[in-house]
Amino acid sequence: MVCGECGSAYRRQVWNIHGRKCPVWRCVSRFDNGTRYCKHSPSLHEDKLHKSILSAINEYYGCGDNIKELLKGNIEQAIAGVSIKETKEIQKRLREIDDARNDYITLIASGTMDEEAMDEQFQMLYAEEQELNSRLKALEENNNIDNNKRSQISKAFQEIDNSSCELTEYNDMLVRKLIECVRVVCKTEIQIIFKGGKETTVTVEK
Numbered sequence: 001m002v003c004g005e006c007g008s009a010y011r012r013q014v015w016n017i018h019g020r021k022c023p024v025w026r027c028v029s030r031f032d033n034g035t036r037y038c039k040h041s042p043s044l045h046e047d048k049l050h051k052s053i054l055s056a057i058n059e060y061y062g063c064g065d066n067i068k069e070l071l072k073g074n075i076e077q078a079i080a081g082v083s084i085k086e087t088k089e090i091q092k093r094l095r096e097i098d099d100a101r102n103d104y105i106t107l108i109a110s111g112t113m114d115e116e117a118m119d120e121q122f123q124m125l126y127a128e129e130q131e132l133n134s135r136l137k138a139l140e141e142n143n144n145i146d147n148n149k150r151s152q153i154s155k156a157f158q159e160i161d162n163s164s165c166e167l168t169e170y171n172d173m174l175v176r177k178l179i180e181c182v183r184v185v186c187k188t189e190i191q192i193i194f195k196g197g198k199e200t201t202v203t204v205e206k
Contacts, residue, residue: 001025001181001182001183001184002181002182002183002184003027003028003029003030003038003041003183003184004041004183004184004185004186004191005027005038005039005040005041006027006029006030006037006038006041008027008028008029008030008038009027009028010025010026010027010028010044010182010184011025011026011027011028011031012024012025012046013025013026013031022045023045023046023047024043024044024045024046025043025044025046025049025184026041026043026044027041027184029041040186041184042184042186042187044184044187044190044204048204048205049190049204050170051205052190052202052203052204052205053170053175053179053182053190053192053202054167054168054170055202056192056200056202057167057175057178057179058166058167059200060194060198060200061178086139087136087139087140090132090135090136090139091136093128093132094129094132094133094136097125097128097129097132100125101122101125104118104121104122177195178194178195179192179193179194179195180193180194180195180197181193185201187204187206188203188204188205188206189201189202189203189204190202190204
């Protein structure tokens with residue numbers, strides 16, 4: 001989140017108001033230097049800020065498939081504790097290696113490539129394949145998902161698919177994946193830039 005007046009980042013602080021802790025967001029420049037460089041940037045209460053951001057997300061994405069897929073990914077990582085991204089990358093590369101091997105075999109069978117000349121290529125593919133399979137096995141062993149965890153994931157996915165997927169609680173990880181930047185225009189207005197460049201302006205409660 002950045003200041004619309006001076007461009008500095010906003011930082012979270014916790015005020016103590018009559019013994020009650022109240023988290024707010026303030027412009028770093030205004031906080032460090034007073035009004036010397038940034039004269040009008042407001043302090044925003046976190047609960048009202050989060051409410052406005054959720055409203056913008058729900059309206060922009062229409063609670064559709066993009067959010068559902070992100071929620072599924074977050075749930076699977078949290079419950080299973082697996083390196084999903086690395087596993088998928090390894091599986092993709094293994095498929096590419098298999099396709100390359102089949103292409104080489106086709107070329108040899110057609111007589112357009114010398115069999116001996118392809119030995120080195122086959123050996124390189126085989127060595128890479130063995131290394132990737134070993135890494136994949138290690139991932140599966142270190143991050144073994146028992147039947148109970150699989151049941152939890154399946155149930156969570158089913159609930160997401162059957163829901164309207166309207167966000168009612170602020171989730172910082174999800175928001176960071178959906179939003180590129182939040183620019184504070186004034187006390188009652190913020191501009192949200194979504195991933196991909198789409199911008200929208202929303203009201204913040206006083």
